[in-house]
Amino acid sequence: MAKAKEQTSATIDPVAACAPEWTDILRQMVLIRRFEEATEREFRKGRIGGYLHVYSGQEAVASGIITALQKDDIVFTGYRDHAHALALGTEPRRIMAELFGKATGVSKGKGGSMHLFDVEHGFYGGYGIVGGHLTLAAGAAYALRYRQTERIAVCYFGDGAMNIGSFHEAMNMAGLWGKAGMCPILFIIENNGYAMGTSVERHSALTDLSARVRAYNIPTEKVDGQDVFAVRGVADRVVRQIRETGTPYCIEAVTYRFSGHGAADILQPYRSKDEVEQHRHRDPIGILRNRLGEICNLTDDDVKTIEEWASGEVAAAVQFAEESAAPDAGELWRDVVAEQGPARENE
Template sequence: MADEKQTEVSAAVDPERLVRLYREMVLVREFEEASQRSFRQGKIGGYLHVYTGQEAVAAGFLSQKKEEDKVITAYRDHAHALMLGADPKEAMAELFGKRTGMVKGKGGSMHLFDVDRGLMGGYGIVGGHVPLGVGIAYALRYRGSDGICQLYLGDGAVQTGAFHEAANLAGLWGRDGMCPVVFIVENNQYAMGTSVERSTANPDFAGKFEAYGIESEKVDGMSLEAVLEAGGRVFEEVRESGKAYAIEAITYRIAPHGAADFFEKYRTKEEVREWRQKDPIGLLEQRLLDLDAVDEEKLQEIKDEAKRTIEEAVRFADESEEPPPEELYTDVYAGEDEYLGKE
């Protein structure tokens, strides 16, 4: 029965598009594995959160971002930057804290920013970016743009007060068509070491939005096609209505929470193994083979190419210079010279 549904969904999907997104997902996976290695080699400071297992969510939604749309997310943000078109070299250099990084080596892993491509960050405080995303959506309408804001957050962020205040406002402003925001709850089952069952007495994340007068749905976040379908439909509805909407993408963090989460005492090996069966990249490979869109050789070629790109990115990051100490106070405020009393 699962097959039937997938065939139905994919009727509208063009296999070339799937291959293109497969390429992006593989690139992200490679990037994350390389960044994990580099972190353990001591080349990346601060902290690191990888996206492994969740690639279909960002790929499906971000590929439908329009020029005028904005994207905001939390600290698990490498995929979002890369899929919006950031150069893997600059992204990796940012993780390395190098001057050639996306934000001059001052943000690091958790604070990727790419205003030209609509990525409004990259935030380190759980839930802290949610009010910003709602404000961005309001600003888009207020300024007469047709854009919407894709607001990514994790299941843990939903338990924070900042989320609640923002969702309430999104519900209120949405009634007047003034809040074209799509809350994309990436439910990866864990808030660090706390499972969703232990972080809320009601783990129906989509359902929670009812309290704010916001409509919602759930989507299988491991299925690229399901994500594409939901995104295509919802984004246009929200663009039209200006009303907030929420999508709970059911996914799984195959990787540990962060670079220092070695033992994963909060979940069993069996559970991780089970979810690995649903690895979105694995599922997509099978799908592409079934569709005859690729053969094994082509898949290998894509992987090799991604590997080369990432190796080059790591080399670039490694060889780049660190920001000079004189830049310590620059890029802190907009119009910072005034703050610092400089000419």
């Protein structure tokens, strides 16, 4: 069985912590939060159709990992995907337009919240079938090495996704290919404690989730997913290692979602208000903001400026989405099934 490394808190070098990059990360996390709050409002107004899963509470996991990547690395995730696209640099307005079902959206308004896709920024989706993307990501990582590039793949998934067959298929192939240095992939378990309304204790025979990954010869490390310093610290080290060795690695980020599972999960009978309140004391944005305040003299005014900037960006994104046109009716069947191209005719 592969090795486990426990790490729960970050060791902070005050000089490094005050680098401007950390203020940029705070800005990104605040943008994600404001964006998600706006999507919940717009959903309730009926302007976002389909389904909606927001990321509030988990921002440090997207930002801490994605800011450690190189530009041409690629990222896969499930349906809770707005934050990953934002962290990779997709324009907020193109994501919002997608949620509004408009032609200017990243998936031309035909995907919606669960199917964001932006190859130019390294975002390979956005998938609604729980755990289905793990096999795609493992295959993509193999392809990156097969083509002799130095790029790596990152694959986020939830605790619940570990109970589907494709989790085991992906882990087995990644562990196997990894022995030959042919699978440069970073798996991230976003352990937020629940799969819809079912807690980890009630859905997993083994509650030490990363142990299930180690069974496939992939080393793991557990990290406090509310502390972006801790997440980024691990990411910097393991991203380098994966790139150098072509072997997979898994980070289990222990985190919490502040909103319901999805937009329809209003009553949340599976958890108490008290529990949510307790976790709100460990808001990843608050943790980063306080730390930058204590060590780097980030002031309340600085924070206010960031908040105002983020709210402005999100308001502009909503306006853009509102004013954009719906896709043409003629677009309905385009990009739905593969068109017969020359390559296929020659098969």
